[in-house]
Amino acid sequence: MYEQSINDPVPFWTPIAKQFHWEEPWTTLHASNFDRNAGPVSIKWFDGAKTNICYNCLDRHVLNGHGDRVAFFWFGNEPADARTVTYSQMLERVQRFANVLKALGIKKGDTVAIYMPMIVDLVVAMLACARIGAPHSIIFGGFSAEALSERIMDARSSVLVTADGAFRGTKFIDLKSIADTAMEKCKTRGFEVTHCVVSLNSGDKAPHSVNMVQGRDQFFHELEATAELECPALWVDAEDILFLLYTSGSTGRPKGVVHTHGGYMVWTATTFKYTFDYHPSDVYFCTADIGWITGHSYIAYGPLLNCATSVMFEGIPTYPEADRYWAIVEKYKVNSFYTAPTAIRSLQRFGEEMPKRHDLSSLRVLGSVGEPINPEAWIWYHDVIGNKRASVVDTYWQTETGGHVITPLPGCTPMKPGSASLPMFGIVPAILDKAGEELSGKAEGYLVIKQSWPGQMRTVFGNHERFELTYFSQFSGAYCTGDGAHRDEHGYSWITGRTDDVITVSGHRMGTAELESAMTTHPDVAESAIVGVPHEIKGEGIHAYVITNPGVETDVSKEKELKMHIRQEIGAFATPDVIHFTSGLPKTRSGKIMRRILRKIAHYEEDSLGDISTLADPSVVQELIDSRPKLQ
Ligand code: ATP
Numbered sequence: 001m002y003e004q005s006i007n008d009p010v011p012f013w014t015p016i017a018k019q020f021h022w023e024e025p026w027t028t029l030h031a032s033n034f035d036r037n038a039g040p041v042s043i044k045w046f047d048g049a050k051t052n053i054c055y056n057c058l059d060r061h062v063l064n065g066h067g068d069r070v071a072f073f074w075f076g077n078e079p080a081d082a083r084t085v086t087y088s089q090m091l092e093r094v095q096r097f098a099n100v101l102k103a104l105g106i107k108k109g110d111t112v113a114i115y116m117p118m119i120v121d122l123v124v125a126m127l128a129c130a131r132i133g134a135p136h137s138i139i140f141g142g143f144s145a146e147a148l149s150e151r152i153m154d155a156r157s158s159v160l161v162t163a164d165g166a167f168r169g170t171k172f173i174d175l176k177s178i179a180d181t182a183m184e185k186c187k188t189r190g191f192e193v194t195h196c197v198v199s200l201n202s203g204d205k206a207p208h209s210v211n212m213v214q215g216r217d218q219f220f221h222e223l224e225a226t227a228e229l230e231c232p233a234l235w236v237d238a239e240d241i242l243f244l245l246y247t248s249g250s251t252g253r254p255k256g257v258v259h260t261h262g263g264y265m266v267w268t269a270t271t272f273k274y275t276f277d278y279h280p281s282d283v284y285f286c287t288a289d290i291g292w293i294t295g296h297s298y299i300a301y302g303p304l305l306n307c308a309t310s311v312m313f314e315g316i317p318t319y320p321e322a323d324r325y326w327a328i329v330e331k332y333k334v335n336s337f338y339t340a341p342t343a344i345r346s347l348q349r350f351g352e353e354m355p356k357r358h359d360l361s362s363l364r365v366l367g368s369v370g371e372p373i374n375p376e377a378w379i380w381y382h383d384v385i386g387n388k389r390a391s392v393v394d395t396y397w398q399t400e401t402g403g404h405v406i407t408p409l410p411g412c413t414p415m416k417p418g419s420a421s422l423p424m425f426g427i428v429p430a431i432l433d434k435a436g437e438e439l440s441g442k443a444e445g446y447l448v449i450k451q452s453w454p455g456q457m458r459t460v461f462g463n464h465e466r467f468e469l470t471y472f473s474q475f476s477g478a479y480c481t482g483d484g485a486h487r488d489e490h491g492y493s494w495i496t497g498r499t500d501d502v503i504t505v506s507g508h509r510m511g512t513a514e515l516e517s518a519m520t521t522h523p524d525v526a527e528s529a530i531v532g533v534p535h536e537i538k539g540e541g542i543h544a545y546v547i548t549n550p551g552v553e554t555d556v557s558k559e560k561e562l563k564m565h566i567r568q569e570i571g572a573f574a575t576p577d578v579i580h581f582t583s584g585l586p587k588t589r590s591g592k593i594m595r596r597i598l599r600k601i602a603h604y605e606e607d608s609l610g611d612i613s614t615l616a617d618p619s620v621v622q623e624l625i626d627s628r629p630k631l632q
């Protein structure tokens, strides 16, 4: 299948795509240009076709007699909160909410911002957007008011769907208050959110009642209850925008990755089916948040397109106890389970006793995503959770790729702990050296993809030039992933991490540039440089070098203040572990910060600093070593 998929894409993809409903057929299965010298970069799949991904997720299954199948077993933060929703119930709710959006003035092409916890209303809202051709822009519920307002304004979303709040363990997340602040920020910057729809999630359990602004805010359930039941799916072009989703923004302003109805549909459905070896009657559980791409592709679209039954979980793995995931697996006899290495590492810390409390024998496939999984965690996952029997699929992919691009297939690809192994159907990876020469055989270098695939991102929202510059300028004629990889003698890929600078804390990826610019918005901070440091639980922690303005007292209370500042600017997950005050940073003569040296110092590896002769002022290195704070 793989050989055919890369050599002969038309006969490969045609029968796969024909499993879906296309109101009008495509004229060209695929056309793309990766070479900027040959004109604008463009990617098109199933061009000329009319379809709708929401119709394919819901109506198609209900019409085929599967309306009573469970779409989601929803599980709340409290184990007593459980609900089941079938495909026909989803269809009814989505139609009503699509009518709600229309009544609020949303038309095809208008973006809708969604800032919600992991509740069924979130999936209802996203599918309702898709149904009427309105691109959704989902913003992870852990983001601060500042980050939320930036994303609302970038996409110009005049409607925001949110919730009163959510509990994560015992902690209350005051979503509506954060949303209020974000909407205020937008207003002072000249952009108005005209309607805010509020799902009542925490209700009476919340520490205070929800603030509703007259004329702007309305309750989700009230609007839904009075909306018309029927809203046929709008037939849109296969290449019309389905959603935009902001990545962590390693190069400064976050970029809105754009995916479309047709290609993304075929790609998420196919990768879901093969990577998890999905069979009807299977129960699948992905622990991601829908605010990230994993939730978009593998909680919402991929499973729904396959008419699968999924568990959707609002809570955290350690509440009320650290066996929550395993209790869920036992309760619903979960067959495939998908999580991140950071979660595996943190649960591993609680020992084997937690998983041993539960019958996990239903598990057949164990997925991993988000960062390279270290072999130690891989082996624990395989041996303790999978009872040495389940297949581990280490899925390598990106927001930009829409779905898995390098991954083992269960029962098919021999596994190696720590390797994402072989390419998915239609994916032609290559490893290049710095000069752009393709390396053969065993090699290490820049990971690129040479041919287009259906789920590839189409553009950066509102900025096609940025799309071309980010992904197609470093090496011409290939999609540049920005990650490094090493290919072994069996052709297996081992992802070595990104070639630029990004920090991953507990699975949340953050660009150092975004963190640094947030730090420097503090009035006392002159300059900042941020590097990741290894952290046993979180994977990486944050070491922030800070140069303050003259006369500022650099004491413990200033440290606390700066940590709080980052929490407010970006979110709690971005809180620095170490604030390291200094009077200077190692810079090249051209003014570029030498992060390599900062990393060495933060990692206590000053013995191997390497060549520092190109530094403008080498004396700064000793100062940094001497002023290094003790790790807490
Ligand atoms: P930005 O592009 O703004 O920096 P991001 O890259 O952090 O955002 P994502 O698209 O969620 O946002 O993350 C994709 C990245 O995660 C990949 O490029 C890769 O570095 C890493 N990654 C994901 N899965 C794996 C995996 N299985 N093995 C190794 N690395 C992985």
Ligand code: MG
Residues within 6 Å of the ligand: 247, 398, 482
């Ligand atoms: Mg990225």
